[in-house]
Amino acid sequence: MSELESVDLAEEFSRYRGTMLAEIEVPGPAAVRRTVRRRRRRHLATAAAAAVALLGGPAVGYAALDRSGPPPEPVDPTPSVTASPTPSSSPSPTGAPSATSASPTRPTAPDGRLSRAQLLAARVDLPAWRSGPPDCPVSKVRLAGDPSTAKEGTNAIEAVEYADVDGDGATETVAMLLCSFGSGGPQQVVAFDRDEAGRIVTIGRVVATSRDKPQWLTALDGRSDGTVRVEVADLHPGGGWPGEWSQRQWRGYRWTGERFAQVEGPTSFGPNPYSTDLAATAKDLILADDPTDGSRVGAVEVRIRNLGDRRADRVSLTLDLPASLAPDGPAWADCGPDAGKYRPPLTCRLGPIEPNGELTVQLGMRLPPDTELAAGTATVRGAAEGPGGHYMIDPVMANNEDTIAYR
Incomplete structure (x- = not known):
């Protein structure tokens, strides 16, 4: 800043302080802006710009007066003009509600999309296993990533899919899990979400294997309408039974608010063709x-x-x-x-x-x-x-x- 500009700025501060102290009423932001507009016509552009920056709001004006405490209500009914932010690249269409509209907005639901790596890094709670060995863990479980090498009695991830299962507008995660036991083990599909604090929470069981049927879960698919589709098979391979002989069906499940219920596909298996008495x-x-x-x-x-x-x-x-x-x-x-x-x-x-x-x-x-x-x-x-x-x-x-x- 040049010496001339420094002098002009100091004089401007002095004139403004003298004017403000002489007033009977403490001016609000509108009065300050009128004073600035009158003086802008008589002073250099540099000094006027400094005054506008100084008088941009009531808090700055009070700092110039060495006042403490909150600013008073404006004495001039003229509406204040707030500096507009940089325009967005996609301006709102004419007639769109403003950001200051009193209409309520829907709170943003937590993002429940979890990667396989995030599931492996967390400890999760699982629904009780319907069948299989009693030592399949369900509380604070650390999942394994490879079912083929998972230790006996540990839970492994077989597949991960995504769908807005609870209809809150955010994506949730569904995972097909296996509790390793012998050459196979019981399976279940479980839905996960995040709470408002970002913690992983369990929504519930979608479907699980049983000792009767289905004995095998073979594929998983999350659909855009929130339906979770699971391919189930009547018999699990092993003990001389090949997987290609198992009957397979796609069944769809939806969240009711309390549990998952089947909404699509067959509900039972007919006689397996590879059978005789x-x-x-x-x-x-x-x-x-x-x-x-x-x-x-x-x-x-x-x-x-x-x-x-x-x-x-x-x-x-x-x-x-x-x-x-x-x-x-x-x-x-x-x-x-x-x-x-x-x-x-x-x-x-x-x-x-x-x-x-x-x-x-x-x-x-x-x-x-x-x-x-x-x-x-x-x-x-x-x-x-x-x-x-x-x-x-x-x-x-x-x-x-x-x-x-x-x-």
Whole structure:
């Protein structure tokens, strides 16, 4: 600032202070602005600009007067003019409510969109597991990121999706979770949100597996209307059951304000096509002396019926006889390779059997010479196999086995 400008500014301060102290009433912002406008015509632009900056509001004016306390109400009814902020790039259309409108505005809902990394970093509370081992954790749970390597009894994330499930205008997070147990474990889909403090909170369970059906959750989808879609399957793969044989359905769920309810898709499963009803009956094993070598021989007669309406590609027949009894005779040649190699139990694979068909087989047994065998009982059991040698569903397991005596 030049020396001339400094002098002009000091003189302007002095004149203004003298004028204000001479007034009977303390001027408000409007009176101050009128004074500035009159003097702007008589003074240099530099001094006028300094005065406008000084008198921009009542608080500054009081500072110039060395006054303390709040500013008084304006004495001039002329409306004050507030400096406009920098115009936005998208001005409001004509007739739009102003920012100072008295109409209430809807509070902004917390953002419940959580990434997989954020879920893994947090400790969350889960709804109770409906089935599975009792040690599946539910309180302050730290989730694992890879179900294939998750430790036994820990919860892992299988899938993450997003939807405005509670209709508050903000996105929530839904996650498919697995409690690792053996080769699988129970599953459930859980919805998460944030509270106003930013903490992760649990809304509730969308759907879970059960011991009956569905036993398997396979896919997850969050829809724009707030519906959470889950693909469910009747049977979980494992134990000789391939996942491609499971029946799958998409079901939709919506939040009611208290819980999730199904609103779309089937509510039950029909009979699985990879199933048949196999029945097995057998006769007792009675051993007799073989005079040629001093051994004892006999045969177990087994009748197998296919009571279902699907072809059994093969039947796996097991005989839980003592290890001292060895397979004997030509009938075992139809039982497949290594029929008597791994025992007990003895295993014979037969088939196929058409729907409503049956077969009967007599499997010879031999007790070597000088070998003792106490009388007892054994179980003979049959199981149907489908394509690829996988076991089929049998809805009536009680008739799949029979108990025989041996002596």
